[in-house]
Amino acid sequence: MSAVGSLPPEHWLAEQxxxxxxxxxxxxxxxxxxxxFSHHFARDATLTRPNxxxxxxxxxxxxxxxxxxxxxxxxxxxxxxxxxxxxxxxxRARSTVLLWxxxxxPAERDSAISVDEGGPPKTAxxxxxxxxxxxxxxxxxxxxxxxxxxLIAKRVARFVMFRNA
Numbered sequence: 001m002s003a004v005g006s007l008p009p010e011h012w013l014a015e016q017x018x019x020x021x022x023x024x025x026x027x028x029x030x031x032x033x034x035x036x037f038s039h040h041f042a043r044d045a046t047l048t049r050p051n052x053x054x055x056x057x058x059x060x061x062x063x064x065x066x067x068x069x070x071x072x073x074x075x076x077x078x079x080x081x082x083x084x085x086x087x088x089x090x091x092r093a094r095s096t097v098l099l100w101x102x103x104x105x106p107a108e109r110d111s112a113i114s115v116d117e118g119g120p121p122k123t124a125x126x127x128x129x130x131x132x133x134x135x136x137x138x139x140x141x142x143x144x145x146x147x148x149x150x151l152i153a154k155r156v157a158r159f160v161m162f163r164n165a
Contacts, residue, residue, distance in 0.1 A: 015083040017150045018091045018143050025152065026076035026097070029065070038062035042144055042151040050137060050159045071104040073128050078139075089145040097157075099135040102128035136161040 021040055028037035038061050041047065047055040055061045077098040085091045142154040 010088070011085060014085055014088070014091065014145070014150070018083045018093055018141075019081050021143060021150045021152065022081055022093060022095055022139070022141060023078055026078050030073075030075050034062055034065040034068075037065060040152055041155075042146060042153045045152055046154050047152075048156040050157050069103075073102045073104050075100045083143075091143045091150070093139075093141040093143060095139045095141070097137045097139060099137060099159075100130050101133075102130045104128050132165040134163045134165070135159045 025037060025040045028034070028040065038058050041058050041061055043058050044056075045058060045061065047061050049055070053064075055064050077100070079096050079098075081093060081095040083091055083093045137157060137159040140156040140158075141152050143150045144153040145151075
């Protein structure tokens with residue numbers, strides 16, 4: 001293993017590009033932009049979902065996520081992203097994800113933020129009551145450099161803990 005100070009700037013730029021890819025995947029998914037989400041995967045990528053379903057290829061990944069209910073809202077809080085470059089065109093990454101989800105339902109909301117005694121804040125801003133189930137998981141990713149961008153070639157997603165409040 002090289003000393004940190006001896007690594008060239010290209011190494012750090014590649015690691016950051018991989019982190020950016022992982023974060024953009026989560027952001028696109030949470031925004032419901034499944035086309036952008038799928039374009040962060042290589043054309044022949046595999047995605048193993050936590051239920052062990054394996055999706056093969058970018059088109060299959062997109063098709064699967066397009067089937068999600070339109071009223072489903074998620075937030076993937078990604079942290080502890082560790083990237084190890086194996087070569088100038090191949091990297092492994094592991095990240096921790098806390099998944100919150102909600103079903104978008106019309107709700108009566110005050111026009112300004114208010115707090116009921118003992119209750120949660122209320123606001124007219126696009127909020128949804130989160131599902132009580134909180135899931136802590138991991139993404140194990142293999143990323144490949146394709147021309148000037150890093151794409152996920154293989155993702156294995158798993159849940160490691162949960163809380164059902």
